[in-house]
Amino acid sequence: MTVNFALLGAGRIGRVHAKAVGSNPDAKLVAVADAFPAAAQSFxxxxxxxxxxxxxxEAARDIHAVIIxxxxxxxxxxIERFARAGKAIFCEKPVDLDIARVKACIDVVKETDAKLMVGFNRxxxxxxxxxxxxxxxxxxxxVEMITITSRDPGPPPLDYISRSGGIFRDMTIHDFDMARFLLDGEAIASVSAHAAVLVDPAIGAAGDYDSVTVILETVTGRQVVISNSRRATYGYDQRIEVHGSLGSASAExxxxxxxxxATAEGYTRPPLHDFFMTRYIEAYANEIAGFIAAIESGALISPSGEDGMLALQLADAALESVRTGRRIILA
Amino acid sequence: MTVNFALLGAGRIGRVHAKAVGSNPDAKLVAVADAFPAAAQSFxxxxxxxxxxxxxxEAARDIHAVIIxxxxxxxxxxIERFARAGKAIFCEKPVDLDIARVKACIDVVKETDAKLMVGFNRxxxxxxxxxxxxxxxxxxxxVEMITITSRDPGPPPLDYISRSGGIFRDMTIHDFDMARFLLDGEAIASVSAHAAVLVDPAIGAAGDYDSVTVILETVTGRQVVISNSRRATYGYDQRIEVHGSLGSASAExxxxxxxxxATAEGYTRPPLHDFFMTRYIEAYANEIAGFIAAIESGALISPSGEDGMLALQLADAALESVRTGRRIILA
Amino acid sequence: MTVNFALLGAGRIGRVHAKAVGSNPDAKLVAVADAFPAAAQSFxxxxxxxxxxxxxxEAARDIHAVIIxxxxxxxxxxIERFARAGKAIFCEKPVDLDIARVKACIDVVKETDAKLMVGFNRxxxxxxxxxxxxxxxxxxxxVEMITITSRDPGPPPLDYISRSGGIFRDMTIHDFDMARFLLDGEAIASVSAHAAVLVDPAIGAAGDYDSVTVILETVTGRQVVISNSRRATYGYDQRIEVHGSLGSASAExxxxxxxxxATAEGYTRPPLHDFFMTRYIEAYANEIAGFIAAIESGALISPSGEDGMLALQLADAALESVRTGRRIILA
Amino acid sequence: MTVNFALLGAGRIGRVHAKAVGSNPDAKLVAVADAFPAAAQSFxxxxxxxxxxxxxxEAARDIHAVIIxxxxxxxxxxIERFARAGKAIFCEKPVDLDIARVKACIDVVKETDAKLMVGFNRxxxxxxxxxxxxxxxxxxxxVEMITITSRDPGPPPLDYISRSGGIFRDMTIHDFDMARFLLDGEAIASVSAHAAVLVDPAIGAAGDYDSVTVILETVTGRQVVISNSRRATYGYDQRIEVHGSLGSASAExxxxxxxxxATAEGYTRPPLHDFFMTRYIEAYANEIAGFIAAIESGALISPSGEDGMLALQLADAALESVRTGRRIILA
Structure with a gap:
C-alpha cells in the first residue's frame, strides 16, 4: 500500500518532511496547502x-495522512479537523502552547481514535x-541519573521569542520529551528550575530567559538534569548522558x-553543526519513515499527542518553579 | 541551464549517481541504458x-552528459564514443585495466576536447x-609525509578479485589518486611495494594479494605510505594523515x-561504517554535483582522465615492485 | 630557605604528603607523629x-610547618594549637563537620595571623x-554555566559513611569548592539539592544518600550543576565543563x-582510574608544592580556612534543601 | 634482598635512573661515578x-648491579668489564654504533653468563x-600489519647528530626494537628504507637524514611501517597501531x-608532551623496576644484549637500503 500525503504549510520544515515523503517508496505526496499559493506551487x-x-x-478520498x-x-x-476526517496526522510540536487547549485536542483525538504523531524528532x-x-x-x-545538554548556536529572532511561549515551551520541551523517552515513562515527581538572562538582555525584556537548568526527579528518586543555553559559539550542542547501575551511555x-x-598551538577539530536541520537531518527522515511504517502496520504511534501534552506540563511546571522559586510537585 | 543526463549501467553504483542527478536542481536524468532492460526501466x-x-x-540531441x-x-x-559524440562524460574508475588502452583513450579525449571526469570519489x-x-x-x-590507511571490512567475492586487475589496480588505486591529490601533483620518483596473502589463501590462489604496503617517494623526497588490507573486522577503515613543517592534519x-x-570493561564505541557506499555517501553526491558544476561553468574537470592514467601507472609500478622485489624508479 | 615539616598522622594520605615533602628540594620532613608509634616510625x-x-x-623550634x-x-x-604555636598549617579537609566549630577555628587562625591551607586537592x-x-x-x-560530574567507583565502607557527615559534607564538598574556585568567588545566591538512595539501601539505612544533584545559582544568575554518585562501574568519573559567552572549556x-x-564489537578503551589517589597523584604533589611556595614567598594561601568554611556552608545548605524540599537562599 | 647499585654517568638520564633506584624499596644506590666529580657528588x-x-x-663486593x-x-x-666482574648490567642503548663491536661484546656477556639489560625503555x-x-x-x-609513528618535537643539536650514528641508529632503533617486541621475535626477512632531508639542510650537510620511512617484512609476509621525523610542532608524537585478523590495537x-x-574556531586540545623524558617517565621507572625484579627472581632479562644487536642490524640494513636504493634481504 502507498500512503498518500497532504502537506499543510510549505515552509522550511515542510520542505524537510516533503523530501522524506518523496523519497519513501511506500508514500506519495499528493497535495500541498499553504496560505501563500506560490510556496505550495513550488513544492x-x-x-x-x-x-x-x-x-x-479534508474532504479528499485519496489522502490518508496529513503533515501539519x-x-x-x-x-x-x-488536528481536530483531520482527526474527525479520519486522516492519520503528523503534527510539528507543540500541539498548542496552552495546556488546556492541548488536553481538549487530545480528547478529540481519543474520541475519534485518530492516529497522531507529535514531532519530537530527537x-x-x-x-x-x-x-x-x-x-x-x-x-x-x-537508569539512575540523566544529563541532557542542549544549547543553540545563537538565539532566535526576538519576534520569534515573543510568540514562542518561552524557552521552556519552545526549547526545553524537546529535552523534557527526551527525558521521558529515556526514563521509559516513569512518572516525574518534581520539577525544579533555574533561569536567567545571561546571553542577551533583550530576551529578558521580551519576558523570557536564555540560560536555564532544570532538575526532574522521578517517583523512585532518579534524577534528570537539563542544561539549556540560547548560545554556544562552537555550534549546536546536543548531548545525552545516562548513568546507570552497570555503566553509562552517552551520545556525543x-x-x-x-x-x-595539530600545530604548536594544539589539536583542533572543527566546530559542531551550526543548524538544527543539518544536525537532525537523519532524525527528520527517520521520523516520517516511522510515521509511515506505523500507519501501514497499525502499530501504536509514538511520540503521541499525550507525549506532547506531558512534555508541555513539564515546561509549565518549570516556568512556575522559576517564578515561585519553589520545587513543583507533580506526583 | 539544466544539464540533461543519460545513465549507462543501471546497477548499484548507477543508482547512487541517478539519485545525485535526480536531486540536483541543475540536472535532469533523461535516459537510462542497461543490458537488462528491466533494470533500466526501474530507474x-x-x-x-x-x-x-x-x-x-549517442545520437540524442537532448542529452548533454553521460554517466558510465x-x-x-x-x-x-x-568514453571514446561519447567523446566523439560531444557529450560530457563521467566514468567510474578505472578507465581500463591496461595502461596502453587508457593512454589511447585519453588521447581521443584530448583530440575531441571532451570533458571527462574519472570517478575517484574520495x-x-x-x-x-x-x-x-x-x-x-x-x-x-x-607537506612532508603522508600516511593513507585503507582497509575493507572484508574481501570481495573471489570471482570479482579474478577480474579486478588485482589489489593495486582495484583498491590501492584510490589511495594512489589520493596521494597525488594531497601532493598537489608533485611527481612521484619511486614506488616500493610489499604484498602478502594474510587474509585468505584463496586470494593468493587467484593470483592476488590481500595485505599491501606501498611507499611513494616524490622527486623532492616527500614520502607517502599506503597501507591496505582486505579485512578490518571493525569496519571500513579510511584514514589520512598529512605531516607538514608546521603541523599535521588528519581525517578520522x-x-x-x-x-x-562505559562499563566495568571500559569505554566502547560502535564499529565504523561497514560499506563503502554508506561511508562515502556524501562524496558520491559531491562528486556528481562537482561534475555538473564544472559542465555549467566550463571549468577544468578534476579528477581528469589523465589523473586516472597516472594512478594506474602507480598501480602497475607497485605490482612490478612486488614481483621484482625492487624499487621502481619513475622520475 | 628549607621549610621543615612535621607530619601529624601517618596513614594513607599522610604517606602521599610525606612523599611530596620528601621530594621537594625546598622542604624537609623533620618529624612524624601518630597515635600508633610503629606507623610513625616507618615514615x-x-x-x-x-x-x-x-x-x-608544638614546642619545636626547628619546625616551620605541620601537615594534619x-x-x-x-x-x-x-589547627588552633599550631596556629597559636606560629606554625604554617596544611590541614586535610574538612576543618570540622560542624560549621560553628569551623567558624570558631577560623577565628583563631585570623587572630593569630596563621597561615592555613585546607586540602582541597582538586x-x-x-x-x-x-x-x-x-x-x-x-x-x-x-562564565555562565558550570557542570561538575563527580562519581566514585564504589561506595566507601558503611562505617565510614556513618561518620563522614553525609555525602554533601564528605564528597560534594570538593565540588562546592571547585564551583567556588571556577566562579572566582562570586557569591552563591541559592542552593537546590536533590538526593536519593539508588546504589545501596544500606546507605539509606545509615541516614545518607548515594546519588545527588545540586544546583547552585550565583547572585548574577550563573548556574552550577553538580552530579554525584557513589558508584561508577567504569572508574573514577571526574569531569568539569564550563560554558561561557565565547565558548566552553572542559576537563576530560x-x-x-x-x-x-577495535574489533567487530566496536572500539574499546580501558576504564578510568579506579582510585582517587592515582587519579589525583599530580594534584597532591602540586598541592604541597604550592603550600611550600606560599610559605616561602609569603603569598596568600589558597584554598584558605575560609574556603573550607564556605564549602561546608554550601554542603549544609544542600542537606537542608533535601530535607525541606525547598531552595535555600544564601544571598 | 636489597640490590645495591652503582651509577656510571651522572647526567640527565642518569638522574632518571637514580630516582628509580632510590624510590624502589628493593634497591639502594650505593655508588656514583662520573668523569666530573662534582656531578657525581651531587647525586x-x-x-x-x-x-x-x-x-x-668494579672491585666492590657491596655492589650487585651497575647502570651505564x-x-x-x-x-x-x-659492559665487558662489569660482565667479567660478575655484576648485573643495565646499559643505555646502544651497546655500540658498530655491529661488530656489539657482537664481540655480546659474546663476552654470553661467556660470562652476565645479566645484561639494554635500555629500550619503550x-x-x-x-x-x-x-x-x-x-x-x-x-x-x-598480527598482520604494524604502523609505528615516532616524531620528535624538534631536531637535536647538530653536534649530537654528527656523533649519533645517524637517524636509523639513534632514533629509528627504538622503533626497530618495538617492531621486534610486537612481532614476538618473528624473523625480519627484508628492510626497505626511504630517507630525506626535509626539516633542516644542516642535518643533510652533517651526512644524516631527518625524515624516514621504513618497511620491514617478516618471513611470513607481515608488514611493519615505521615513520620518523625529527620535527613535530605539536609535540612528541609516539604512536603504535597493530592490525590483526580479529581487530586492531593502538596506543594513542x-x-x-x-x-x-571549544570556541567559534573549533575544539582545541593542548599539544603533546614536548620531551621524551616526560612522555616516558613511567616507562623509565618501570624499566629499572623490571631490571631489579629480574635480578631478584633470576628471570631472563629482556630486552637483552641480543635484542640490542638485532635492532642495530635493522638500522644498518635500513641505511644500506637508502644508500643503495634496494631492498635489503635479511632472511
Whole structure:
C-alpha cells in the first residue's frame, strides 16, 4: 500500500518532511496547502503533487495522512479537523502552547481514535536511539541519573521569542520529551528550575530567559538534569548522558567535518553543526519513515499527542518553579 | 541551464549517481541504458526518464552528459564514443585495466576536447577535502609525509578479485589518486611495494594479494605510505594523515552511530561504517554535483582522465615492485 | 630557605604528603607523629625524620610547618594549637563537620595571623587548573554555566559513611569548592539539592544518600550543576565543563592506560582510574608544592580556612534543601 | 634482598635512573661515578651514596648491579668489564654504533653468563605494554600489519647528530626494537628504507637524514611501517597501531594536560608532551623496576644484549637500503 500525503504549510520544515515523503517508496505526496499559493506551487511541482485548499484536503478520498507544519496557533484546530476526517496526522510540536487547549485536542483525538504523531524528532536521532537501545539491552543496568545538554548556536529572532511561549515551551520541551523517552515513562515527581538572562538582555525584556537548568526527579528518586543555553559559539550542542547501575551511555556531539589539525598551538577539530536541520537531518527522515511504517502496520504511534501534552506540563511546571522559586510537585 | 543526463549501467553504483542527478536542481536524468532492460526501466520510472539504447543516447540531441557505470571492460570504448559524440562524460574508475588502452583513450579525449571526469570519489569526501583545504590554507606548512590507511571490512567475492586487475589496480588505486591529490601533483620518483596473502589463501590462489604496503617517494623526497588490507573486522577503515613543517592534519574514521557506553570493561564505541557506499555517501553526491558544476561553468574537470592514467601507472609500478622485489624508479 | 615539616598522622594520605615533602628540594620532613608509634616510625625511617609527640612538635623550634592528616574530629583543635604555636598549617579537609566549630577555628587562625591551607586537592589538578587558566585567559568569555560530574567507583565502607557527615559534607564538598574556585568567588545566591538512595539501601539505612544533584545559582544568575554518585562501574568519573559567552572549556576523564582496541564489537578503551589517589597523584604533589611556595614567598594561601568554611556552608545548605524540599537562599 | 647499585654517568638520564633506584624499596644506590666529580657528588649526596671510581666499583663486593649512562663509545667496554666482574648490567642503548663491536661484546656477556639489560625503555611504557598485552590475550587475532609513528618535537643539536650514528641508529632503533617486541621475535626477512632531508639542510650537510620511512617484512609476509621525523610542532608524537585478523590495537599519543576548549574556531586540545623524558617517565621507572625484579627472581632479562644487536642490524640494513636504493634481504 502507498500512503498518500497532504502537506499543510510549505515552509522550511515542510520542505524537510516533503523530501522524506518523496523519497519513501511506500508514500506519495499528493497535495500541498499553504496560505501563500506560490510556496505550495513550488513544492507541488517538485513532487508531482497538487495544490489544494485545506477544505479540499479534508474532504479528499485519496489522502490518508496529513503533515501539519503551519503556525503553532493553528495546530490544535487542524488536528481536530483531520482527526474527525479520519486522516492519520503528523503534527510539528507543540500541539498548542496552552495546556488546556492541548488536553481538549487530545480528547478529540481519543474520541475519534485518530492516529497522531507529535514531532519530537530527537527520538529518531540515530545516536539518541542507540543510547535508548543500550538502556533497553540492559548494558548500563538500571537508569539512575540523566544529563541532557542542549544549547543553540545563537538565539532566535526576538519576534520569534515573543510568540514562542518561552524557552521552556519552545526549547526545553524537546529535552523534557527526551527525558521521558529515556526514563521509559516513569512518572516525574518534581520539577525544579533555574533561569536567567545571561546571553542577551533583550530576551529578558521580551519576558523570557536564555540560560536555564532544570532538575526532574522521578517517583523512585532518579534524577534528570537539563542544561539549556540560547548560545554556544562552537555550534549546536546536543548531548545525552545516562548513568546507570552497570555503566553509562552517552551520545556525543556531531560535527559535519571531522578532521583534526595539530600545530604548536594544539589539536583542533572543527566546530559542531551550526543548524538544527543539518544536525537532525537523519532524525527528520527517520521520523516520517516511522510515521509511515506505523500507519501501514497499525502499530501504536509514538511520540503521541499525550507525549506532547506531558512534555508541555513539564515546561509549565518549570516556568512556575522559576517564578515561585519553589520545587513543583507533580506526583 | 539544466544539464540533461543519460545513465549507462543501471546497477548499484548507477543508482547512487541517478539519485545525485535526480536531486540536483541543475540536472535532469533523461535516459537510462542497461543490458537488462528491466533494470533500466526501474530507474527510468523512478526519475521520469526514458529507457534508451546506447546508440540512441549517442545520437540524442537532448542529452548533454553521460554517466558510465557499465562493466570495466566497456569503459574505454564508451568514453571514446561519447567523446566523439560531444557529450560530457563521467566514468567510474578505472578507465581500463591496461595502461596502453587508457593512454589511447585519453588521447581521443584530448583530440575531441571532451570533458571527462574519472570517478575517484574520495576526492569529494568532505573530511578529506577539509584535510586538503588545511594544506592549501597553509595551516600545516609544507607537506612532508603522508600516511593513507585503507582497509575493507572484508574481501570481495573471489570471482570479482579474478577480474579486478588485482589489489593495486582495484583498491590501492584510490589511495594512489589520493596521494597525488594531497601532493598537489608533485611527481612521484619511486614506488616500493610489499604484498602478502594474510587474509585468505584463496586470494593468493587467484593470483592476488590481500595485505599491501606501498611507499611513494616524490622527486623532492616527500614520502607517502599506503597501507591496505582486505579485512578490518571493525569496519571500513579510511584514514589520512598529512605531516607538514608546521603541523599535521588528519581525517578520522567515520561511524554511523557515535555513542559511547562505559562499563566495568571500559569505554566502547560502535564499529565504523561497514560499506563503502554508506561511508562515502556524501562524496558520491559531491562528486556528481562537482561534475555538473564544472559542465555549467566550463571549468577544468578534476579528477581528469589523465589523473586516472597516472594512478594506474602507480598501480602497475607497485605490482612490478612486488614481483621484482625492487624499487621502481619513475622520475 | 628549607621549610621543615612535621607530619601529624601517618596513614594513607599522610604517606602521599610525606612523599611530596620528601621530594621537594625546598622542604624537609623533620618529624612524624601518630597515635600508633610503629606507623610513625616507618615514615620517619624512610625520610630521615624523627618520631615526636604532638606536644614536642608544638614546642619545636626547628619546625616551620605541620601537615594534619589525623582523624577529622581532631582537625580544628590541632589547627588552633599550631596556629597559636606560629606554625604554617596544611590541614586535610574538612576543618570540622560542624560549621560553628569551623567558624570558631577560623577565628583563631585570623587572630593569630596563621597561615592555613585546607586540602582541597582538586584545585591543584593540572587539568582543572588548565580549565581555570582558560577562563582567566578569557578564552571562553564570561562564565555562565558550570557542570561538575563527580562519581566514585564504589561506595566507601558503611562505617565510614556513618561518620563522614553525609555525602554533601564528605564528597560534594570538593565540588562546592571547585564551583567556588571556577566562579572566582562570586557569591552563591541559592542552593537546590536533590538526593536519593539508588546504589545501596544500606546507605539509606545509615541516614545518607548515594546519588545527588545540586544546583547552585550565583547572585548574577550563573548556574552550577553538580552530579554525584557513589558508584561508577567504569572508574573514577571526574569531569568539569564550563560554558561561557565565547565558548566552553572542559576537563576530560583520566585513564591510566590509553589504548584502543577495535574489533567487530566496536572500539574499546580501558576504564578510568579506579582510585582517587592515582587519579589525583599530580594534584597532591602540586598541592604541597604550592603550600611550600606560599610559605616561602609569603603569598596568600589558597584554598584558605575560609574556603573550607564556605564549602561546608554550601554542603549544609544542600542537606537542608533535601530535607525541606525547598531552595535555600544564601544571598 | 636489597640490590645495591652503582651509577656510571651522572647526567640527565642518569638522574632518571637514580630516582628509580632510590624510590624502589628493593634497591639502594650505593655508588656514583662520573668523569666530573662534582656531578657525581651531587647525586651521591641526594641518595646517600658514595662517589667512587669505576675501578673501585668494579672491585666492590657491596655492589650487585651497575647502570651505564656514560657516553656511547664507552658502553661496550664497560659492559665487558662489569660482565667479567660478575655484576648485573643495565646499559643505555646502544651497546655500540658498530655491529661488530656489539657482537664481540655480546659474546663476552654470553661467556660470562652476565645479566645484561639494554635500555629500550619503550617496551616498558604502560600504553605500549597494554597493546602487547592485547595481542598476547588474542584480542586482535594474528598480527598482520604494524604502523609505528615516532616524531620528535624538534631536531637535536647538530653536534649530537654528527656523533649519533645517524637517524636509523639513534632514533629509528627504538622503533626497530618495538617492531621486534610486537612481532614476538618473528624473523625480519627484508628492510626497505626511504630517507630525506626535509626539516633542516644542516642535518643533510652533517651526512644524516631527518625524515624516514621504513618497511620491514617478516618471513611470513607481515608488514611493519615505521615513520620518523625529527620535527613535530605539536609535540612528541609516539604512536603504535597493530592490525590483526580479529581487530586492531593502538596506543594513542599522550599529553600532559587533557582539557578541551571549544570556541567559534573549533575544539582545541593542548599539544603533546614536548620531551621524551616526560612522555616516558613511567616507562623509565618501570624499566629499572623490571631490571631489579629480574635480578631478584633470576628471570631472563629482556630486552637483552641480543635484542640490542638485532635492532642495530635493522638500522644498518635500513641505511644500506637508502644508500643503495634496494631492498635489503635479511632472511
Amino acid at each position: 507541488a511541482a517538485q513532487y508531482g503533487a497538487e495544490v489544494r485548499t485545506i477544505d479540499e484536503i 507544519c503551519t503556525p503553532t496557533d493553528t495546530h490544535a484546530d487542524l 527520538r529518531f536521532d540515530p545516536h539518541f536511539m542507540a543510547v535508548k537501545q543500550a538502556i533497553d539491552d540492559g548494558r548500563i543496568g538500571k 556531539n556531531q560535527r559535519p567535518i571531522s578532521i583534526e589539525v | 527510468a520510472a523512478q526519475y521520469g526518464a526514458e529507457v534508451r539504447t546506447i546508440d540512441e543516447i 557505470c557499465t562493466p570495466t571492460d566497456t569503459h574505454a570504448d564508451l 576526492r569529494f569526501d568532505p573530511h578529506f577535502m577539509a584535510v586538503k583545504q588545511a594544506i592549501d590554507d597553509g595551516r600545516i606548512g609544507k 574514521n567515520q561511524r554511523p552511530i557515535s555513542i559511547e557506553v | 620517619a625511617a624512610q625520610y630521615g625524620a624523627e618520631v615526636r609527640t604532638i606536644d614536642e612538635i 592528616c589525623t582523624p577529622t574530629d581532631t582537625h580544628a583543635d590541632l 584545585r591543584f589538578d593540572p587539568h582543572f587548573m588548565a580549565v581555570k587558566q582558560a577562563i582567566d585567559d578569557g578564552r571562553i568569555g564570561k 576523564n583520566q585513564r591510566p592506560i590509553s589504548i584502543e582496541v | 651521591a649526596a641526594q641518595y646517600g651514596a658514595e662517589v667512587r671510581t669505576i675501578d673501585e666499583i 649512562c656514560t657516553p656511547t663509545d664507552t658502553h661496550a667496554d664497560l 617496551r616498558f611504557d604502560p600504553h605500549f605494554m597494554a597493546v602487547k598485552q592485547a595481542i598476547d590475550d588474542g584480542r586482535i587475532g594474528k 599519543n599522550q599529553r600532559p594536560i587533557s582539557i578541551e576548549v
